[in-house]
Amino acid sequence: MADYEVIIGLEFHIQLLTNSKLFSSARNGYENRPNTNVDDIDIALPGTLPVINSKAVEFAIKLGLALNCKFNTTSIFSRKHYFYPDLPKGYQITQHDLPICEYGNLNFPTKNGIKAVEIERIHIEEDSGKSLHMDDINCSYCDYNRAGIPLLEVVTRPDLRSAEEAMDVYKALRTLVIHLDICDGNMQEGSIRADANVSIRKHDEKIFGIRTEIKNINSVKFLGQAINHEFHRQILKVESGQRINRETRLWDSHNKISKPLRDKETILDYRYFPDPDLPPLIISESRIRMVHNLIQELPIQKQIRYQEEFQLTANEASILISNKVITLYFEQTLKLYKNAKNIANWIINEMQLSPMITIFQLAQLIRLIDDKIVTTKIARYIYEKLLNNQAVMPIEIVADEKLEIQHDCEILQEIIKKIIINNPTEVQKYKSGKTRVFEFLMGQVIKNTRGVADPNMAKTILKEYLDQI
Ligand code: ADP
Numbered sequence: 001m002a003d004y005e006v007i008i009g010l011e012f013h014i015q016l017l018t019n020s021k022l023f024s025s026a027r028n029g030y031e032n033r034p035n036t037n038v039d040d041i042d043i044a045l046p047g048t049l050p051v052i053n054s055k056a057v058e059f060a061i062k063l064g065l066a067l068n069c070k071f072n073t074t075s076i077f078s079r080k081h082y083f084y085p086d087l088p089k090g091y092q093i094t095q096h097d098l099p100i101c102e103y104g105n106l107n108f109p110t111k112n113g114i115k116a117v118e119i120e121r122i123h124i125e126e127d128s129g130k131s132l133h134m135d136d137i138n139c140s141y142c143d144y145n146r147a148g149i150p151l152l153e154v155v156t157r158p159d160l161r162s163a164e165e166a167m168d169v170y171k172a173l174r175t176l177v178i179h180l181d182i183c184d185g186n187m188q189e190g191s192i193r194a195d196a197n198v199s200i201r202k203h204d205e206k207i208f209g210i211r212t213e214i215k216n217i218n219s220v221k222f223l224g225q226a227i228n229h230e231f232h233r234q235i236l237k238v239e240s241g242q243r244i245n246r247e248t249r250l251w252d253s254h255n256k257i258s259k260p261l262r263d264k265e266t267i268l269d270y271r272y273f274p275d276p277d278l279p280p281l282i283i284s285e286s287r288i289r290m291v292h293n294l295i296q297e298l299p300i301q302k303q304i305r306y307q308e309e310f311q312l313t314a315n316e317a318s319i320l321i322s323n324k325v326i327t328l329y330f331e332q333t334l335k336l337y338k339n340a341k342n343i344a345n346w347i348i349n350e351m352q353l354s355p356m357i358t359i360f361q362l363a364q365l366i367r368l369i370d371d372k373i374v375t376t377k378i379a380r381y382i383y384e385k386l387l388n389n390q391a392v393m394p395i396e397i398v399a400d401e402k403l404e405i406q407h408d409c410e411i412l413q414e415i416i417k418k419i420i421i422n423n424p425t426e427v428q429k430y431k432s433g434k435t436r437v438f439e440f441l442m443g444q445v446i447k448n449t450r451g452v453a454d455p456n457m458a459k460t461i462l463k464e465y466l467d468q469i
């Protein structure tokens with residue numbers, strides 16, 4: 001295995017968050033009852049003509065800009081022919097020879113820092129319907145709600161050299177389209193589907209091997225598994241003297257194997273030609289500039305800024321960025337109180353990324369910890385009380401329940417004296433060298449002070465007393 005390296009190029013299909021479909025006014029959404037979001041065009045009734053959705057074009061420009069692409073100011077829609085019941089026209093409208101964008105790159109975070117992959121092209125195309133095969137009653141259903149939903153296809157160069165890199169690219173692209181507001185990023189529902197092209201070669205070889213294409217993957221984990229599986233399968237084949245077939249395969253995530261679907265190209269001839277119903281798509285420089293003004297700080301820029309400016313780890317930064325609601329929540333809280341590290345820690349670890357208190361409550365809660373007014377433990381207690389209660393602020397709970405850290409040395413001394421008197425056996429154990437009992441006695445202190453004792457002060461006093469005995 002060590003003799004070979006894996007070569008990977010990815011193709012992504014990104015479902016766009018437009019209101020209507022790519023060429024019809026039917027609603028874009030296939031979660032409804034089957035065949036309810038369907039217009040005449042989507043089921044290919046004769047005499048209907050497609051009209052391009054301008055929002056989809058805007059989204060393509062947005063992504064093209066974010067991926068540093070070169071724009072073809074004139075691009076062409078083509079018909080890609082194949083016959084399947086979920087494609088009633090008998091062809092899919094896509095872009096072939098002249099796509100809207102070419103030659104870009106995507107910077108993506110990895111555990112070894114930021115890397116880049118080249119983008120070959122981005123093109124606009126329509127999605128197909130969905131077939132539902134009921135094997136037990138020997139029949140298939142078609143749902144055309146998805147037919148005609150706008151997609152952007154993003155194709156990378158074969159630049160990737162490990163399953164991890166491919167997974168990182170998938171994650172980064174998802175984060176990017178979420179931040180650009182062009183896709184909901186919902187992978188389980190197929191909002192970003194990936195095809196992995198995989199080949200192998202020996203480390204000293206110059207040219208790539210024959211590749212296979214694993215289609216329609218909709219999770220980062222499955223992408224990694226499918227690539228690693230395919231890498232091993234190809235090595236075994238080559239090592240046993242066989243040739244790799246240029247074929248399309250499907251990943252069976254349940255059994256963790258890939259299965260051949262069809263031979264590529266040799267069998268399928270898509271008979272591409274420009275769609276005579278659609279004029280060339282012309283985009284002006286001024287339109288590109290207008291879209292450019294809509295783009296805010298990109299996730300990769302945030303990633304770098306969070307790490308450099310706030311000293312967050314790469315992992316913390318990417319967790320905060322991978323969900324747009326969380327990103328906003330983090331940045332808004334930070335405007336109120338400038339301790340990015342602690343805010344990040346609370347959002348990620350204490351709140352488990354589901355913000356159920358307001359930014360004002362969180363900012364104040366963290367300030368209370370930082371100012372040593374409450375312990376972290378008490379802060380967690382306050383947090384529970386704040387859940388779904390926007391009307392009260394942390395400081396009010398502190399005052400009502402007297403939760404401030406007890407800095408008064410004399411009160412603490414009294415309490416600790418009593419604890420020592422009331423626990424003679426434990427004290428004896430401690431004196432005979434079983435120092436683990438110290439934790440128990442500290443626990444008693446915390447209990448007797450309702451957790452508000454200054455932990456360092458309490459420790460010092462307890463130790464002092466025990467040593468005096
Ligand atoms: P097609 O039109 O058949 O889909 P392309 O040349 O457009 O073929 O390539 C599709 C994808 O395959 C791209 O993502 C590209 O990076 C990738 N690719 C091309 N050659 C190889 C190879 N030898 N190994 C792995 N991936 C490859």
Ligand code: MG
Nearest residue numbers: 011155195213
């Ligand atoms: Mg392809």
